[in-house]
Amino acid sequence: MDFLLGLLFTLLFVSDSKLVHSVNTTIMDSALLLCRTSEKITDLRNLRFYWQDDRKKVLYSFNKGEEMPGHISDRYLKRVSAFPQDMITGNISVLLNNLTLEDNGRIFEAYTTVFTGSETTILQTTQVCQINLYVTVPYKDIRLAVHTDTMTSVCTVHGGFPAPEIYWTAHHNGSESLVDPRDVHTTTAQDPESLLYTSSSTLHIPAGPHQALTCLCHNPTLNATLNTTYTLSKGAAVWSLPGRSAGLTVAAALLLTALQQL
Numbered sequence: 001m002d003f004l005l006g007l008l009f010t011l012l013f014v015s016d017s018k019l020v021h022s023v024n025t026t027i028m029d030s031a032l033l034l035c036r037t038s039e040k041i042t043d044l045r046n047l048r049f050y051w052q053d054d055r056k057k058v059l060y061s062f063n064k065g066e067e068m069p070g071h072i073s074d075r076y077l078k079r080v081s082a083f084p085q086d087m088i089t090g091n092i093s094v095l096l097n098n099l100t101l102e103d104n105g106r107i108f109e110a111y112t113t114v115f116t117g118s119e120t121t122i123l124q125t126t127q128v129c130q131i132n133l134y135v136t137v138p139y140k141d142i143r144l145a146v147h148t149d150t151m152t153s154v155c156t157v158h159g160g161f162p163a164p165e166i167y168w169t170a171h172h173n174g175s176e177s178l179v180d181p182r183d184v185h186t187t188t189a190q191d192p193e194s195l196l197y198t199s200s201s202t203l204h205i206p207a208g209p210h211q212a213l214t215c216l217c218h219n220p221t222l223n224a225t226l227n228t229t230y231t232l233s234k235g236a237a238v239w240s241l242p243g244r245s246a247g248l249t250v251a252a253a254l255l256l257t258a259l260q261q262l
Contacts, residue, residue: 025136
């Protein structure tokens, strides 16, 4: 563990200045808030540090060899653990467990003091790390249908966080191009209790010899994209199956004739 953290800190630290780092993770998972002090520690009884969020609520407190659970906010009680076996090397990282959307967007700061010499000496408590935490709920279900009577295609996603970024592509002869945003109308709503989003995107199918249409739903926190493709070929018009990628067929005789006449 200490070797791995040492490698990470080698990559993250470029000077003795405060480390500012972002962590992206998913709901109910854990977040490792990485931090290391550059002060030399010879005895844990000379070390004091604590973590707090941007509301000044304390996550974790350590003072002269002992954890201080009485200082912990109820919000973080029994959710945070440290790495006492590595503290002598300066590792003051903590692990925040059971993440919820209430943790999303929180800023966590680590402050430390290392005592040297007389305890009567006034020492400055220094902020050494700042972690920006982003919590997400992955989108798992994306559906797509084409309506030949109105020449529109509707893509829907729900049950994710944050709000998705939806865009469309059109396929022709093995190439793929983005659809003009002026042909797309997207609405997004958030459930006030769960905080999860539902989005519906309607594409007014543009003129052209398109062979397929793809709807893409991008989660900016995870940097992950779901997609589903509607193939303009022989077959019946049906809803796409949920998943990371689903293909559909439509009644080609009607739709292709209409497209070619536009």
